Amino acid sequence: MLTAPGLCWLCRMPLALPRSGICSVCRRTIRLTDSVCPQCGLPAASATLPCGRCLQKPPPWQRLVAVSAYAPPLSTLIHQLKFSRRPELAAALARLQLLAILDARRTTRLALPDRIVSVPLYPRRQWQRGFNQSDLLCQPLARWLDCRYASNTLTRVRPARTQHFLSARRRRSNLKNAFRLELPLDGLHMAIVDDVVTTGSTVAEITRLLLQGGAATVQVWCLCRTL
DSSP states (O other): OOTTTTTTTOOBBOOSGGGOOOHHHHTTSSSOSOBTTTTTTTTTTTSSSSOOOHHHHSSSSSSSEEEEEEETTTTHHHHHHHTOOOOHHHHHHHHHHHHHHHHHHHHHOOOOEEEEEEOOHHHHHHHSSOHHHHHHHHHHHHHTOOOOTTTTTTEOOSSOOSSTTOHHHHHHHHHHHHHHEOOOOTOOOEEEEEESSSSSSSHHHHHHHHHHHTTTTEEEEEEEOOO
């Protein structure tokens, strides 16, 4: 059932800005409560300096911005978007990402990319779902941040087993050669937009592909980071 116009998706109270989707009170409950590393997004002593893990073995991307840990109420909204076919939630979720990105720009001088890219679904999976949730997040973010976005930058060229129940090692092998870059990226600064980053295997595989294709730097923007 669709939410009534002008009501918060979570508490159902009237919104001062109807198109925001989530009221300011509920937004304050959707945030990272722990200090996290600005590069890997995992708990760390400093929110401005790379953690010990990243100093020893950094991920292939340079920055990661997450709205919150994978926990209610945000995880519930993501589940509804993806598995209950509620694409109307995407704009409100993208706005949460926008606020997290703007906060990172204010506190850690996050640079905006030249282009953002969605995580592609295999065509059969997208047909079954009816949409790609990452694409629905990218569309308003590109407009609000004045970044270029082309949904065909990447394609998924082979299906893969569902990642949820795989180990980190199996996730990496499951994704090997699963994506193909379709557009040149010579010198561009890129950001990958996804809903949930768990082990980081998917965004790491895409990051390596973007860097091999000529990207200068890569950021990861997600709604939830599994801590």
